[in-house]
Amino acid sequence: MATIPDFPIGTSTAVPGLESTFVDEMGGLSVPWQGAEVPDPKLLVLNEDLAASLRLDVDLLRSDDGVAVLAGSAVPAGAKPVAMAYAGHQFGGYAPLLGDGRALLLGELVGTDGRRADLHLKGSGPTPFSRGGDGFAVVGPMLREYLVSEAMHALGIPTTRSLSVVETGRQIYRDGIEPGAVLARVASSHLRVGTFEFAVRRGEVLQSLADYAITRHYPTLTDLPATGKNNRYLAFFEEVLEAQASLVARWTLVGFVHGVMNTDNTTISGETIDYGPCAFLDAFDPAAVFSSIDHSGRYAFGNQPAVVKWNLARFAETLLALVDSEPNAAIAAVTAVLDTFDARYEHHYTAGMAAKLGFSGGSVDRTLIDDLLTLMEDHRADWTGSFRALADELRGDSTPLDRLVPREHIGPWLTRWRNAVQQQVRAPAEAADAMDRVNPLYIPRNHQLDAALRAATDGDLAPFEKLLEVVTHPFDHRDEWSEYAAPAPRSFTETFRTFCGT
DSSP: OOOOOOSOOEEESSSTTOBOHHHHHOTTSEEEOOOOOOSSOEEEEEOHHHHHHTTOOHHHHHSHHHHHHHHTSEEETTOOOEEEOOOEEETTEEESOOOOSSEEEEEEEEOTTSOEEEEEEESBOOOTTOTTOOOBEEHHHHHHHHHHHHHHHHTTOOBOEEEEEEEEEEEEESSSEEEEEEEEEEESOOOBHHHHHHHGGGTTHHHHHHHHHHHHHOGGGTTSOSSSTTOHHHHHHHHHHHHHHHHHHHHHHHTEEOSOOOGGGOBSSOOBOOOSSOEEOSBOOTTOOOBTTOTTOTTOGGGHHHHHHHHHHHHHHHHHHHHOSSHHHHHHHHHHHHTTHHHHHHHHHHHHHHHHTTOSTTOOOHHHHHHHHHHHHHTTOBHHHHHHHHHHHHTTOOHHHHTTSOHHHHHHHHHHHHHHHHHTTOOHHHHHHHHHHHSOSOOOOHHHHHHHHHHHHTTOOHHHHHHHHHHTSTTOOOGGGGGGGSOOOHHHHHHOOBOOOO
16 A cells, blocks of 8 residues: 655545545545645635535635645545546557546535535645656646636536636646646546456456446446346446447537547546647647647547547446356447447437537438538638528628638538528528527637636736636627637647647
């Protein structure tokens, strides 16, 4: 057992009610640990609505004791903080031991909705899984995860959420000296495909982990038998596959590029996790890659469905012994489920695109979608702006669309689209209003987020706070927010890169 760092650490009652079912039931999948000392903690941002939904007292969180907990330098009374262990395939290569190299699971809270959620720190210092890293994080990337995860939540996309960012007063060396920070995030759990890749090589814990995950995330499966043709573990795999097919389709619909879709970043719950080198599309390009470390384009925007399917195949491999004691039968069973992924993704994607284009009932001619995407790619049309411009087109305002795609090129497609909308006996204005309810006007545009994070790193939080307000109201048109709907300058999109933020 690794030795917990020997320095004075306080206890706090600012975060009461923390439970520890994962630690109590899943021995061998974590290491007891505690955060590093924090020289001069300063609360930068606190998600008061999220705190209230977790039954937490906002005033207590803002107190010195509360900030100490959120920074990792104090342990909540009764908590059992741990660094979680997991393995993973990173860019296709297997790493048998990864784990929380700069993070801690403080425990679990039951919210006002009755659902259990993890409270987890990121950037809280080195752990036994740090693999030579310093275990810390810096202000810019932690604020990036805070803002993007909250924007994704506002867009209705399953995601971890952010509770707070605390500046630590520690100076961290990255490209230069940067201010250190700790993010407190909330998830329905931090169980990953990588957790199962770690557990499968540790014997009996695998079945316990699977049962724990089923009970926590898919409780309707608990009554299924543990063996036989329709056992709970095969049904569990199918549920996770469905959740991930839906998730990646939603990413596609809003133009989100995760950037580092390793198996340790693929959750069992179907939530988006780890906003490191993520970005949103500006000009539509299926081959768009923003991550500075994705040299081969493995995690490009258009590759994301195939990557998730590949990750799910790795998950299926961990469950084989539970699905059937006869290896060939187990392989056949999980393969049959895996083979449904493409159809499931297509269903979610097509239904979403139908809504984005103003069709009711979730059906649309796929060639209409594909032909529009070809036009957008050929003319480097802004992804988010194009769908709002199409709604304006239905209202009789052609100016926004004319700025994106020349009329002589998109005109024939527009005729086909209008005719298809009218065949549904839907008035143009009604279709346009329906489109605006699913097509965001504001997203975390890369140039605006980059500028806000640079300002925050230098001590000015105002641009970040304003951008956060805007992107958490993605469908609400306000004249004073017009600049936040504008595409990035071409010069920015051609050079922009994202980084893991380690």
